[in-house]
């Protein structure tokens with residue numbers, strides 16, 4: 282068994298993704314690049330509301346799906362130390 286790289290569902294070894302939409306989402310997620318300055322701006326100068334607006338504008342400008350962009354920003358925030366990773370459940 283192998284795992285879908287996007288949703289982590291178990292899939293047959295012969296498949297790369299569990300579905301067409303997972304494949305599309307996965308490649309879109311990889312394509313999303315978030316400049317460090319943007320990360321710094323939304324975490325340093327924006328309130329939560331302003332941050333949401335900025336993220337929405339950013340998604341629209343690049344025609345990215347907002348939920349994917351939010352996921353990526355979440356990951357990056359943790360990676361860059363703006364946020365601490367959620368506690369892992371054992």
Ligand SMILES: [Zn+2]
Nearest residue numbers: 285288299303
């Ligand atoms: Zn999947």
